[in-house]
Amino acid sequence: MTTYHATVIPMDSVEVFRGLAAQMEEHRGEFEALGLCDLDLEVKVGRGSAGPLRVLLRFRDYGCEDVVALEPEEQVHADCRLEGELAVWEEIRDDIVANGRSTGRLTISSLVLLGERLRLGGVDPMGVDRFFRYAETVQRFFDGMPGLIASAGAPAPAGA
Amino acid sequence: MTETAPGTMSRELPETDPMGMPLDWEWLRGARSEWGVRPKPSSRGLTMMDIAVGSYREVPEYPPQRTMAPRGADVDPDMPDMGYIVNRKSEVWAENVAELYEEAVSRQWSATRDIPWGQLTELPSDLEHAVCQLCTMLTEVEMIATDLPAKWMWRINHDFLETKMFLATQIMDEARHAEVFRKRALANGGGLLKARRGGELLLREILQAKSFTQASALLHLLGEGLILDLFREGELIAPTDVEKRIFRLVMQDEARHVAFGTLHLRYSIEHDPDAAEEIHEALDAGEEVLFQFGAQPTNNTAMATLLAGGVERIAEDGFPLSQRLSVKMLTSYLARCERAGLNRLERTKIPMDLLGIDPTAVEVA
Ligand SMILES: [Fe+2]
Numbered sequence A: 001m002t003t004y005h006a007t008v009i010p011m012d013s014v015e016v017f018r019g020l021a022a023q024m025e026e027h028r029g030e031f032e033a034l035g036l037c038d039l040d041l042e043v044k045v046g047r048g049s050a051g052p053l054r055v056l057l058r059f060r061d062y063g064c065e066d067v068v069a070l071e072p073e074e075q076v077h078a079d080c081r082l083e084g085e086l087a088v089w090e091e092i093r094d095d096i097v098a099n100g101r102s103t104g105r106l107t108i109s110s111l112v113l114l115g116e117r118l119r120l121g122g123v124d125p126m127g128v129d130r131f132f133r134y135a136e137t138v139q140r141f142f143d144g145m146p147g148l149i150a151s152a153g154a155p156a157p158a159g160a
Numbered sequence B: 001m002t003e004t005a006p007g008t009m010s011r012e013l014p015e016t017d018p019m020g021m022p023l024d025w026e027w028l029r030g031a032r033s034e035w036g037v038r039p040k041p042s043s044r045g046l047t048m049m050d051i052a053v054g055s056y057r058e059v060p061e062y063p064p065q066r067t068m069a070p071r072g073a074d075v076d077p078d079m080p081d082m083g084y085i086v087n088r089k090s091e092v093w094a095e096n097v098a099e100l101y102e103e104a105v106s107r108q109w110s111a112t113r114d115i116p117w118g119q120l121t122e123l124p125s126d127l128e129h130a131v132c133q134l135c136t137m138l139t140e141v142e143m144i145a146t147d148l149p150a151k152w153m154w155r156i157n158h159d160f161l162e163t164k165m166f167l168a169t170q171i172m173d174e175a176r177h178a179e180v181f182r183k184r185a186l187a188n189g190g191g192l193l194k195a196r197r198g199g200e201l202l203l204r205e206i207l208q209a210k211s212f213t214q215a216s217a218l219l220h221l222l223g224e225g226l227i228l229d230l231f232r233e234g235e236l237i238a239p240t241d242v243e244k245r246i247f248r249l250v251m252q253d254e255a256r257h258v259a260f261g262t263l264h265l266r267y268s269i270e271h272d273p274d275a276a277e278e279i280h281e282a283l284d285a286g287e288e289v290l291f292q293f294g295a296q297p298t299n300n301t302a303m304a305t306l307l308a309g310g311v312e313r314i315a316e317d318g319f320p321l322s323q324r325l326s327v328k329m330l331t332s333y334l335a336r337c338e339r340a341g342l343n344r345l346e347r348t349k350i351p352m353d354l355l356g357i358d359p360t361a362v363e364v365a
């Protein structure tokens, strides 16, 4: 698994989401305690003129069984979609890294309720509601961020 | 038809027990039910969906009997009548009910163990009062969602087992919700605060629904749909990690209840030409009472105080944000109605213009 220094976890890299899926597997016991999760969640990270990063996260049972990088215009089935600019994803990252978990108004649920910087959408209200059925699992998935950080003294990965 | 157990036809089996009482070997010699279906466990284990195989997956539109005998068993023709009054599949069924039951069982949590109660910190007095007022109201309304399914369960034909099993999980969920909000009200130096007449009027309207489908419309779609959004607000305004965790966990349960109601109403509308009007009538009355409940100032001021982080900024921050979130809440409700196959836009009692709800947002929400 790729590891990073705290300040350079690139939130517009599919590898980060693969790393979070690996973290989920590593902490499977905690996710089993939360219960099964059956959710196809698209994450969209805006990068201005460079075009967004689109990733499909396929949560099944107690893990994220697939992390798929999507083409900019690719049509894909997702229950719902989380969408925000890179800056908000970096703010979420920094909060998790600093506190060990999302706090205050930087939790995924809080941000999408306000809907200004991070939006939750989808074509089917039932699909959007799936996000809420698994809200704790999704939040803990992102809270796995500190697990991606290289332990003290480890070299930063090439290019990081 | 079950197979006769090998060797039992040819073999002499005793016809009476040592006391001379007659013995029954029909279960061993071939009952009229299906035998040997061997469902395969999925990655999760053996689920209710996995065992919906062969004749066991068939749920009759009108069960032939009103008994507690398990669906698919070889049932005696002269069973006693259990007096069920809900005997039509479209009155109770939802296509996703087995999945939701499995999910409910899997995602249970404990208000005693899974909330980090030790991390509660002392809050400014206005915030603690606001949390306690919110918890008082929530403790009150949670139990409607135990009482209502319980009121209907014993009236529902036992062939609709999966629905009854799901409702049993809802009853457990709601007990836990009442528990967690009562615990939070008492846990941090505060206590229970005001219980108002408006809340009770709404609860009575829901409880007195005349059919299960009307009850489901009022409870699952209207009441719990709005409570789901209220829990989302709760997660946003949570002053500590304790409330964050509480609201995220209750949110998950609530979304499951709403998912059942949405697809039950859809099933009902698709299979019964009279269902849509029946649901509309329930929601006509329910929305009016709900609007009165929503307009009462007790809980609104508490919520606005939490949204503003205290009473000082309630006018600048609290009320405007509260108003914006209410619009979102009602938009989500109307979108779920559409998903259930129910066009409420023409008929809703919610003053859409006054609140500034955009009908086009309902269609795409
Ligand atoms: Fe509840």
Ligand SMILES: [Fe+2]
Binding pocket: B145, B174, B224, B253, B254, B257
């Ligand atoms: Fe509920």
